[in-house]
Amino acid sequence: MISRSPLPYIGILAIAGMVALLPFIVSSFQLAFAIGLLNFAVLATAWGLFSGPTRYISLASVVFFGIGSYTVAVVGEVMPWPAVLALAALIGGGVALVVGLATLRLAGIYFVIFTFGLSEMVRQLVTWYEVNVTLSVGRYVFLDISQTQIFWQLLALLTVVMIGAVALQRSRLGFALRVIGGDETMARHFGLNPTFAKLALFVGSSMIMALAGAIMAPRWTYIDPAIAFNITLSFQVVIMGLLGGMHRIYGPLLGAILMTFLFEALSDRFPQAFSLLLGVVFILIVYLLPNGIVGRVEELIARTRRKPDNTSAGLIGERS
Amino acid sequence: MFLFALLSGLTLGGVYALVAMGLTIQYSVSRTMNLGYGEFLIAAAFSVFVMFGAFGISPYILAILVVPVAFGVSWLIYRVMLMPIVRRARSPLALEIDSLLLTFGLLFAIMGVLLLIFGSNYTNYYYLSVPVRILDATVALNRLVSFGAAVIVGAIGYWLLMRTRTGMVLRAVSVDPVGARLVGIDVNWAAGLAYGLGGAIAALGGVLISTYMTFTAEMGVVFTMKALIVVIMAGVGHVLGALIAGMALGLIEAFVSAYLDPGLTIAVIYAVFLLALIIRPQGIFGRVAR
Amino acid sequence: MTEMIMRLDRTRKAFGGLVAVNDVSFDLARGEILGLIGPNGSGKTTTMNLISGALRMDRGTIELDGEVISGLAANRVARKGVARTFQLLRLISDMTVTENVVVGMAFRPGQPWNEEMVARSRDYLDIVGLSDKADWEASKLTYIDQKRLELARALALEPKVLLLDEWLAGLNATELLAGIEIVRSIQKLGTTIIMVEHVMSAIHSLCDRCVVMNAGEKIAEGTPSQVLTDPLVVEAYLGEPHHA
The missing domain is CATH 3.40.50.300 (P-loop containing nucleotide triphosphate hydrolases)
Known part of the structure; x- marks a missing residue:
């Protein structure tokens, strides 16, 4: 529960350090794939950070991702890059705060339904603004940021998110989330404010997604609301989180890696049937891996371990 | 303009009310939220479009074929896809999450099939698009007929639910599934029936809307969302409330698009939804929060 | 008086x-x-x-x-x-006995987040007579022991x-x-x-x-x-x- 061991941090940094060398050895095509993978890894991890402990399934990842991208499209050329990123995170966090304040005090179902339509609404609002105020639907993003730089930025973001996730798990807030997830009513009677804890996490998770969207924006050169707020992305992120297992920090990361390869294979071979296959894969995961791959592996480990334990447990039972 | 907005709001609201009634029956009886609900509507719209094009039969007559098929498919989806989840669920919360995720997958699967067959183009056809003059405004005949059909079916549905034995069984399960089981009601049978009814009503809504609205394979999400908003705003399981709120939604949409901007309808509906969640999360007609 | x-x-x-x-x-x-x-x-x-x-x-x-x-x-x-126990037990079943006691301690005003809480949880477990099962998972406890744990957790709020x-x-x-x-x-x-x-x-x-x-x-x-x-x-x- 309370651990100060630096090992996980060192591990994360070491892996990140090795991955950082990738741009020097891979082709530009492979690098583009790696960027897509890193992006999903960040989004799925951020998603799991909130939806895992709270069990509030967010279907609105693309809203915050899109907000990040749009921030870059609007102010990318007039502000220094770090300020652009900061602004993207702030706007994403602000929107999450409003959404969270309205829905997180209610039962999870209201939150899910609200996030379900949120991307549609934001897309419509941005389209309306662009059509009526700027008088053109699309925008061009011309920034002097190379693929390699995007890769490193995403990797840095993922590293920070992973380290932050480990630190969170060891912190009082992380413990609070476990308690809230265990029994919200009881948690209230021991001084916890569940709504506040959920809100803090939702805002944090959304800021990360907005940052990912901002970092990815220069790849597109052209964006419009339909591209930036495409609900399929939210769906993909949920699949990844579920496949890996959202009750562990590294679950969504694992899911993101596996699914990115699967998406690549599917969209290459069956570009027409992409949605259908996504839907089918998703349904299969819900049936077969309700706790994700990580959950299944843990079950198997627990089962093999329990067998030799059975006898001793029986003895204790007899004695008492 | 006012009269025009009123008429198109009423005709649209009639269909929304009907569709929301289907979803509220489905959700309150089966306790599983169906995010793929709007796909039934769109799928029905496409099948009518195809058959109307091929045989030239009136969409309203085709509904007699499409609606029972939708009932069967929806019923099967409950029995085959959702029952295992219901059996597995250890708590109502787990069931809620599992069913949400499952039907989220269903949404993409059905949408994927539609995309595969029809692509992502906007589709429409012309049937009864004869202008009818009412006072100062003109309305297409298909809108009026669809509205009439929605009102008749909605009224019959409401009457069946309130006055028949089967309707009472459904209402009993929606109020208290445990208690219903104790008095000998087969809750799974009721949930399957509710699912079938919901699918059938959604399909009917799709048929009615297809006669005057342009639709795409990716539009199901929007209808699901609107139906969900109506159901939540009315208070889950409150059928009359869903009918009223659905009507109100159609009117809001028509007036926003007439006086403000057609591109802002969803944004305004969402603002109303947000307000409702903040002020009365149990629903406007609901008594207690679930 | x-x-x-x-x-x-x-x-x-x-x-x-x-x-x-x-x-x-x-x-x-x-x-x-x-x-x-x-x-x-x-x-x-x-x-x-x-x-x-x-x-x-x-x-x-x-x-x-x-x-x-x-x-x-x-x-x-x-x-x-003000601390309370619940008529129908409300323990976190997948946490250990010690962790359940820390729930009572961790969110008091001015309580630092450190290992000392684990040591102090022992005091409360001693009072209710549960210190020999400090590392058990709460779900493995008997009914009376779960009741003891409920009480220890409430005491931990001081x-x-x-x-x-x-x-x-x-x-x-x-x-x-x-x-x-x-x-x-x-x-x-x-x-x-x-x-x-x-x-x-x-x-x-x-x-x-x-x-x-x-x-x-x-x-x-x-x-x-x-x-x-x-x-x-x-x-x-x-x-x-x-x-x-």
Whole structure:
């Protein structure tokens, strides 16, 4: 529960350090794939950070991702890059705060339904603004940021998110989330404010997604609301989180890696049937891996371990 | 303009009310939220479009074929896809999450099939698009007929639910599934029936809307969302409330698009939804929060 | 006159037309054990829920150490120093015994987040006699041990007032004696206790005073032997299975 061991941090940094060398050895095509993978890894991890402990399934990842991208499209050329990123995170966090304040005090179902339509609404609002105020639907993003730089930025973001996730798990807030997830009513009677804890996490998770969207924006050169707020992305992120297992920090990361390869294979071979296959894969995961791959592996480990334990447990039972 | 907005709001609201009634029956009886609900509507719209094009039969007559098929498919989806989840669920919360995720997958699967067959183009056809003059405004005949059909079916549905034995069984399960089981009601049978009814009503809504609205394979999400908003705003399981709120939604949409901007309808509906969640999360007609 | 730690002043709570707690007032002296008794449905648990902030009351006030705590949310009431156990146990089953105790400690005002809490959790487990099972998973405990753990977690909040909601219910004769000893030892440590209880022998041996409720109203107040011979109380209990 309370651990100060630096090992996980060192591990994360070491892996990140090795991955950082990738741009020097891979082709530009492979690098583009790696960027897509890193992006999903960040989004799925951020998603799991909130939806895992709270069990509030967010279907609105693309809203915050899109907000990040749009921030870059609007102010990318007039502000220094770090300020652009900061602004993207702030706007994403602000929107999450409003959404969270309205829905997180209610039962999870209201939150899910609200996030379900949120991307549609934001897309419509941005389209309306662009059509009526700027008088053109699309925008061009011309920034002097190379693929390699995007890769490193995403990797840095993922590293920070992973380290932050480990630190969170060891912190009082992380413990609070476990308690809230265990029994919200009881948690209230021991001084916890569940709504506040959920809100803090939702805002944090959304800021990360907005940052990912901002970092990815220069790849597109052209964006419009339909591209930036495409609900399929939210769906993909949920699949990844579920496949890996959202009750562990590294679950969504694992899911993101596996699914990115699967998406690549599917969209290459069956570009027409992409949605259908996504839907089918998703349904299969819900049936077969309700706790994700990580959950299944843990079950198997627990089962093999329990067998030799059975006898001793029986003895204790007899004695008492 | 006012009269025009009123008429198109009423005709649209009639269909929304009907569709929301289907979803509220489905959700309150089966306790599983169906995010793929709007796909039934769109799928029905496409099948009518195809058959109307091929045989030239009136969409309203085709509904007699499409609606029972939708009932069967929806019923099967409950029995085959959702029952295992219901059996597995250890708590109502787990069931809620599992069913949400499952039907989220269903949404993409059905949408994927539609995309595969029809692509992502906007589709429409012309049937009864004869202008009818009412006072100062003109309305297409298909809108009026669809509205009439929605009102008749909605009224019959409401009457069946309130006055028949089967309707009472459904209402009993929606109020208290445990208690219903104790008095000998087969809750799974009721949930399957509710699912079938919901699918059938959604399909009917799709048929009615297809006669005057342009639709795409990716539009199901929007209808699901609107139906969900109506159901939540009315208070889950409150059928009359869903009918009223659905009507109100159609009117809001028509007036926003007439006086403000057609591109802002969803944004305004969402603002109303947000307000409702903040002020009365149990629903406007609901008594207690679930 | 002993020093007051808590005061309920005309508290009232209605659910629709049913008045569950009807203008109930009583004082709680520092260090005492107050029994809150009465037939089922008389409003005892609702009163506890009003004190702990689980329910918002319609009118009246509750003061803790001269400070009004009524109207505060449950988490704020807890941080002011009111802890409770739950009639239906509410432990986190996939946490260890120690972790469950830390739940009580971790969110007190001014509590630093450090390993010391793990060491200190042992003190509370000692009081309830559970320290030998500190590393067990909570779900593996027997019923009585889960009850002990509920109590240890409430103690870990270091409350000024401890609310025990039928904590002794469902125990067998030996367990009951042990339970009574544990509650007494907690009182000796200086904690003030309100207990809702049906077990009359426990009320007789533990409570300094009793408040008797019936149909939402306070019908008697005094020492256990006084109130249990009160004709009103006898009438309220007549035919009740728990009548001692």
